[in-house]
Amino acid sequence: MTTVSEPATIEVLASGTAPYHKIDPDGFREWVRDNKQRALVPKLMTEKEAVQKFVADGDYITYECNYLTRGPNSLLHEIMRQQKKNLWIAGKFTYVDVGMLVGAGCAGKVDTGFFLCTPSVRQALDAGKLEVYEYSNVIMTMRLEAGAQGIPFIPVRSFGGTDGFNHSGAKLITDPYTGQPTVIIPALNPDVAIIHVQQADKFGNARIFGTGISDVPAALASRKVIVSAEEIIDTEEIRSNPGLTKIPYWCVDAVVEAPFAGYPGTVPGYYASDPAVVMEVFASVLRGAVEPYLEKWVFGVNSHQEMLEKNVGVAKLLDMRKRETIRGGLRA
Amino acid sequence: MTRAEAFSEREVAMCTVARMVENGRTYWAAGGGTPLYSILLGKKLYAPEAQYVTEDGVIAPEPMLPYEPMMTMLAARASYRALAWGTMNTAGIYSQLGYxxxxxxxxxxxxxHGNINSTFLGEWGAGGRRMHGPGGADTIAACCWRTILITDQSKRKFIEKVDFISSPGYLDGSEGARERAGLPRNTGPWRVVTPWAMYDYQDRRLRLMxxxxxxxxxEILAECEYKPLLAPEIQVLEPPTEEEVQxxxxELDVRGQTTDAAGGWIVWDGEKYIRGGGD
Known part of the structure; x- marks a missing residue:
């Protein structure tokens, strides 16, 4: 055995100044011990019940993908309908979602990422009702990765030298192994994750087809996990091809059967987007007219199903399904 | 190849980047607009064996074109016939590993020095104007071996010092600044392409080439807030061809979402190019 001489100490060379969601790996383990069901317990419930039960005012929330692509839109809409307050939002890889949540009065803080900085967001910033902390998309998903591993931080090779670093929870340290300056970022363990998947069984074993952003780390890292699924499938089907299970049941606290939950966006393999309404939400959010959009699509209805019945209709849904011609790898 | 008779400034920038795309190299396209269309244009016309990834970790897709509006990542058509699907962290990790x-x-x-601002105009948190943030660009600028930046040729965009570094260039321009900040060595800005010009870097300083x-x-220098270095000989770029703009x-920018953006149009009058419109 040869020994290598190593720098003995870790020196903190620079620190960002932003607050970050509490890091508590042991507390997370205890939460898992005390709250996550190891038994196979059915968790099917409505979107209303799931949000009432598992989203609280002030929670740190992450959603997977975004409003346009496999977005958990039925759950996002329900959170707005229930007027959850002061949420801290993981605003990674987002176009309109943050602007909608801010417009609906639900958001207090945002870690970003990327989001369209819309008039509603600017108004909230100017009024001191919203705080934004700076990260980037990959830095946010790597924070979730650290949270998903149960560790307090993770080194990364990007983010150093930026002003985002200065307005974040990152630090620059001397790596005790190489002696090189290395950026570390705080683990992220959200209070709640909402994730839309193509298929899940009633216990929460979930299949996701196609590419993604950070579905699996988000499910592992979050204290409360709500999964909505295009289809609820039998557990026998899960057992027939276990390699397709991306999220195991024990991470999941609620399962919501939610066909067309990604409307007006696409769910790969199931339906294409509704381009007219995609442009409607962009125009509304970007032009400072988010309220009429929310009134029509969120507050004016009691559930996602009612929205589909009242505002969309079967003909359009069938057309969206017909236009999604690619199935390879996107269907079991 | 036939010269295009009329084209937009943004199309010029995309065609210039497309011609730089090389077989056997990997490209990470930031977002879904100009960078992705430039790479796809280059792949279709000049370098079919160039490979690319997008932020959702997809490797080497053969997208079913055209895309539906705003559907350039995560959608089935965008990741069609890929060699592998992934996630944002797999994309990040490929770049961290040097792929x-x-x-x-x-x-x-x-x-x-090639530092990029997409976060804030003015002093951070002091009544300036917030923008959308870096998205994936911070990791791209930090970890890809070379970065190609597309922007407009405008005094407001080509500035001495950005208000906020969202994605890193050569930082303060001193030797080793990126490494001291924890970034991988031998990386950084390589080219900047505008509808008017192309730049490289000499000793980590922008140089018109x-x-x-x-x-x-x-005219180019008049649209820079500071004077870049000048290459000994300034080359002349080939204008877009019919095939490229077609x-x-x-197939790519069919709704003009990108080509309709700011900038003028260029028309061939039989003897020379005439620039009109834009700001």
């Missing part, structure tokens, strides 16, 4: 040769980025502001035929070096308009 990404080139990152292609679009930005609002760039400074002398080429111009399009319808603008002069003086492909952009019919």
């Amino acid at each position: 990404m040769d080139y990152g292609v980025l679009n930005t609002l502001q760039v400074d002398r 080429a111009r399009v035929p319808w603008v002069t070096v003086d 492909l952009l308009r019919t």
Whole structure:
């Protein structure tokens, strides 16, 4: 055995100044011990019940993908309908979602990422009702990765030298192994994750087809996990091809059967987007007219199903399904 | 190849980048607009064996074109016939490991040392104007071996020092600045492409190396807040061809979401190119 001489100490060379969601790996383990069901317990419930039960005012929330692509839109809409307050939002890889949540009065803080900085967001910033902390998309998903591993931080090779670093929870340290300056970022363990998947069984074993952003780390890292699924499938089907299970049941606290939950966006393999309404939400959010959009699509209805019945209709849904011609790898 | 008779400034920038795309190299396209269309244009016309990834970790897709509006990532058509699907962290990790040769980025502001601002105009948190943030561009600019930046040729965008570094260039321009900040060695800005010009870097400082035929070096310099270095000989870039703009308009940027953006139009009057419109 040869020994290598190593720098003995870790020196903190620079620190960002932003607050970050509490890091508590042991507390997370205890939460898992005390709250996550190891038994196979059915968790099917409505979107209303799931949000009432598992989203609280002030929670740190992450959603997977975004409003346009496999977005958990039925759950996002329900959170707005229930007027959850002061949420801290993981605003990674987002176009309109943050602007909608801010417009609906639900958001207090945002870690970003990327989001369209819309008039509603600017108004909230100017009024001191919203705080934004700076990260980037990959830095946010790597924070979730650290949270998903149960560790307090993770080194990364990007983010150093930026002003985002200065307005974040990152630090620059001397790596005790190489002696090189290395950026570390705080683990992220959200209070709640909402994730839309193509298929899940009633216990929460979930299949996701196609590419993604950070579905699996988000499910592992979050204290409360709500999964909505295009289809609820039998557990026998899960057992027939276990390699397709991306999220195991024990991470999941609620399962919501939610066909067309990604409307007006696409769910790969199931339906294409509704381009007219995609442009409607962009125009509304970007032009400072988010309220009429929310009134029509969120507050004016009691559930996602009612929205589909009242505002969309079967003909359009069938057309969206017909236009999604690619199935390879996107269907079991 | 036939010269295009009329084209937009943004199309010029995309065609210039497309011609830089090389077989056997990997590209990380930031977002879904100009960078992605430039890479696809290059792949279709000049370098079919160039490979690319997008932020959702997809490797080497053969997208079913055209895309539906705003559906350039995560959608089935965008990741069609890929070699592998992934996630944002797999994309990030490929770049951390050194697999990404080139990152292609679009930005609002760039400074002398290639630092990019997409977060904030004015002093942070003091009543300035917030923008959308870096998205994936920070990791692309940090970890790809070389970055190609696309922006407009405008005094407001080509500035001495950005208000906020969202994605890193050569930082303060001193030797080793990126390494001291924890970034991988031997990486950084490589080219900047605008509708008027192309720049490289000498000793981590921006240097004008080429111009399009319808603008002069003086006109370019008038649209820079600071004076870049000048290459000993300023090359003249080839204007877009019919084939290139045809492909952009019919398969890639079909709704003009990108080509309709700011900037003028260029028309061939039989003897020379004339620039009109824009700001």
